[in-house]
Amino acid sequence: xxxxxxxxxxxxxxxxxxxxxxxxxxxxxxxxxxxxxxxxxxxxxxxxxxxxxxxxxxxxxxxxxxxxxxxxxxxxx
Amino acid sequence: xxxxxxxxxxxxxxxxxxxxxxxxxxxxxxxxxxxxxxxxxxxxxxxxxxxxxxxxxxxxxxxxxxxxxxxxxxxxxxxxxxxxxxxxxxxxxxxxxxxxxxxxxxxxxxxxxxxxxxxxxxxxxxxxxxxxxxxxxxxxxxxxxxxxxxxxxxxxxxxxxxxxxxxxxxxxxxxxxxxxxxxxxxxxxxxxxxxxxxxxxxxxxxxxxxxxxxxxxxxxxxxxxxxxxxxxxxxxxxxxxxxxxxxxxxxxxxxxxxxxxxxxxxxxxxxxxxxxxxxxxxxxxxxxxxxxxxxxxxxxxxxxxxxxxxxxxxxxxxxxxxxxxxxxxxxxxxxxxxxxxxxxxxxxxxxxxxxxxxxxxxxxxxxxxxxxxxxxxxxxxxxxxxxxxxxxxxxxxxxxxxxxxxxxxxxxxxxxxxxxxxxxxxxxxxxxxxxxxxxxxxxxxxxxxxxxxxxxxxxxxxxx
Ligand SMILES: Cc1cc2nc3c(=O)[nH]c(=O)nc-3n(C[C@H](O)[C@H](O)[C@H](O)COP(=O)(O)OP(=O)(O)OC[C@H]3O[C@@H](n4cnc5c(N)ncnc54)[C@H](O)[C@@H]3O)c2cc1C
Ligand code: SF4
Numbered sequence: 001x002x003x004x005x006x007x008x009x010x011x012x013x014x015x016x017x018x019x020x021x022x023x024x025x026x027x028x029x030x031x032x033x034x035x036x037x038x039x040x041x042x043x044x045x046x047x048x049x050x051x052x053x054x055x056x057x058x059x060x061x062x063x064x065x066x067x068x069x070x071x072x073x074x075x076x077x
Numbered sequence: 078x079x080x081x082x083x084x085x086x087x088x089x090x091x092x093x094x095x096x097x098x099x100x101x102x103x104x105x106x107x108x109x110x111x112x113x114x115x116x117x118x119x120x121x122x123x124x125x126x127x128x129x130x131x132x133x134x135x136x137x138x139x140x141x142x143x144x145x146x147x148x149x150x151x152x153x154x155x156x157x158x159x160x161x162x163x164x165x166x167x168x169x170x171x172x173x174x175x176x177x178x179x180x181x182x183x184x185x186x187x188x189x190x191x192x193x194x195x196x197x198x199x200x201x202x203x204x205x206x207x208x209x210x211x212x213x214x215x216x217x218x219x220x221x222x223x224x225x226x227x228x229x230x231x232x233x234x235x236x237x238x239x240x241x242x243x244x245x246x247x248x249x250x251x252x253x254x255x256x257x258x259x260x261x262x263x264x265x266x267x268x269x270x271x272x273x274x275x276x277x278x279x280x281x282x283x284x285x286x287x288x289x290x291x292x293x294x295x296x297x298x299x300x301x302x303x304x305x306x307x308x309x310x311x312x313x314x315x316x317x318x319x320x321x322x323x324x325x326x327x328x329x330x331x332x333x334x335x336x337x338x339x340x341x342x343x344x345x346x347x348x349x350x351x352x353x354x355x356x357x358x359x360x361x362x363x364x365x366x367x368x369x370x371x372x373x374x375x376x377x378x379x380x381x382x383x384x385x386x387x388x389x390x391x392x393x394x395x396x397x398x399x400x401x402x403x404x405x406x407x408x409x410x411x412x413x414x415x416x417x418x419x420x421x422x423x424x425x426x427x428x429x430x431x432x433x434x435x436x437x438x439x440x441x442x443x444x445x446x447x448x449x450x451x452x453x454x455x456x457x458x459x460x461x462x463x464x465x466x467x468x469x470x471x472x473x474x475x476x477x478x479x480x481x482x483x484x485x486x487x488x489x490x491x492x493x494x495x496x497x498x499x500x501x502x503x504x505x506x507x508x509x510x511x512x513x514x515x516x517x518x519x520x521x522x523x524x525x526x527x528x529x530x531x532x533x534x535x536x537x538x539x540x541x
Pocket of ligand 1: 096097098099100101102121122123124130131132133134135164165166167192193194195196214215216242332335370371372373388389390391392394420421422423424
């Protein structure tokens with residue numbers, strides 16, 4: 001499951017770190033570190049974190065378990 | 078053209094080509110589909126990887142908290158595009174509306190989006206740049222190589238250049254307990270982007286973390302052993318540094334060479350475009366079918382005197398790509414301008430650094446909240462009596478407030494009393510940006526161009 005956080009928008013409220021601590025952690029007082037490739041087992045936690053983020057800064061694909069677009073091989077597809 | 082149905086036809090069955098398969102390219106492709114474009118979409122990228130995110134490369138990845146190959150960007154939807162990854166575009170024929178690829182193939186378009194970004198500026202001496210142990214950090218492959226080397230036995234890492242990327246690399250190395258020397262030509266880290274007052278705070282952060290920081294010096298040569306591995310670096314003050322890993326962090330070069338001779342207004346400073354992301358040709362006339370977005374673009378911003386800004390910022394790439402995508406498939410009257418207020422973040426030495434506006438345009442700076450000594454503060458930049466930018470260190474929640482001041486062109490110093498004002502905040506002081514005629518390495522914002530209200534040409538030499 002891939003995710004990205006818009007850290008311009010993120011206000012460091014740490015909601016996500018509370019709801020999905022294996023994926024989001026605070027680094028120092030305010031900076032957010034996250035694993036951009038969370039394990040499928042984390043899906044529910046990540047979904048809750050994304051929903052709870054007060055500024056909606058977390059973008060996740062593949063949340064409903066649908067296979068994400070394949071990792072394209074070099075060349076044409 | 079309006080009302081002749083051509084836009085409707087374009088939206089239905091047109092051909093759109095995007096060159097550059099990274100953040101801006103992906104977000105533009107998604108936006109085109111979200112806005113109902115059902116024609117053919119081709120995305121050309123010279124890297125073999127599907128679009129991935131770069132900011133983690135100098136943060137999570139170097140800290141060992143994320144694998145470089147795990148930075149692939151999430152998709153908002155399946156964009157149903159023809160992805161030509163691992164293929165560089167090598168030429169553009171604007172009259173025939175074709176993009177030429179390295180393998181000789183040609184792709185025709187009705188609308189073209191150029192999002193080829195920038196690449197790391199390499200160490201200028203080729204033989205020295207080729208030594209084993211000399212790295213740059215821009216791509217996922219760069220990060221893979223550098224990260225692998227940092228996990229092997231390393232005596233000392235030398236980072237050349239203390240801009241944002243260089244400082245983040247130094248910070249990650251210290252967190253991994255690796256000995257690090259940072260060599261910076263300017264008077265302090267981050268001085269080009271944030272000025273000397275904030276640079277002094279950054280300097281203390283390096284020192285407290287145990288970085289061997291050398292400011293006001295240049296690396297003049299890299300020396301290798303007989304096996305071709307880097308061994309030491311020579312400094313302009315006569316010193317030498319024993320090192321086996323060198324990370325060259327001297328800013329970036331725009332990827333525009335492939336457009337040479339195309340007639341597009343593309344050069345080393347990027348591709349100039351209007352506020353609607355339409356590229357200018359070499360005559361300064363705006364095109365109607367070639368659009369640009371992201372790090373490679375240079376666009377006028379009304380909030381900053383219509384000066385042409387080129388921003389190497391993540392948020393700008395996203396916002397500009399979305400505007401470009403919208404405008405590519407819209408009637409002239411439905412086009413929207415890219416009025417994004419510049420903003421970026423960095424995190425280093427455990428401190429969250431954020432900025433809005435264009436601090437580099439500021440002449441004066443005022444600490445409005447917190448204190449420099451605590452490394453928890455908000456500082457505001459003033460330019461000709463108005464608020465032009467703001468930076469926060471571990472005070473990010475205040476940024477939207479300052480963004481609004483910038484958008485409202487509030488006076489500087491701001492008229493409100495600052496509540497927790499300490500010794501720092503008594504009054505504005507010079508922001509201490511380096512003299513632009515004295516070169517330091519790359520600021521993240523470069524400003525150039527003319528203002529329609531003030532026809533004098535102001536030229537700021539590249540701080541390259
Ligand atoms: C290590 C690092 C850390 C960063 N940290 C931050 C941060 O903390 N905050 C922040 O705001 N920003 C940060 N940035 C900047 C941010 O990543 C960029 O602003 C963003 O990637 C720009 O996206 P882009 O799509 O415009 O360009 P790019 O990401 O540069 O993508 C351009 C793509 O086009 C490809 N290309 C070039 N020429 C051709 C050609 N002729 N044919 C085909 N393809 C071509 C390139 O290989 C590349 O894949 C960081 C960047 C780096 C490198
Ligand atoms: S919940 Fe949202 S705002 Fe809070 S730390 Fe996480 S991403 Fe940032």
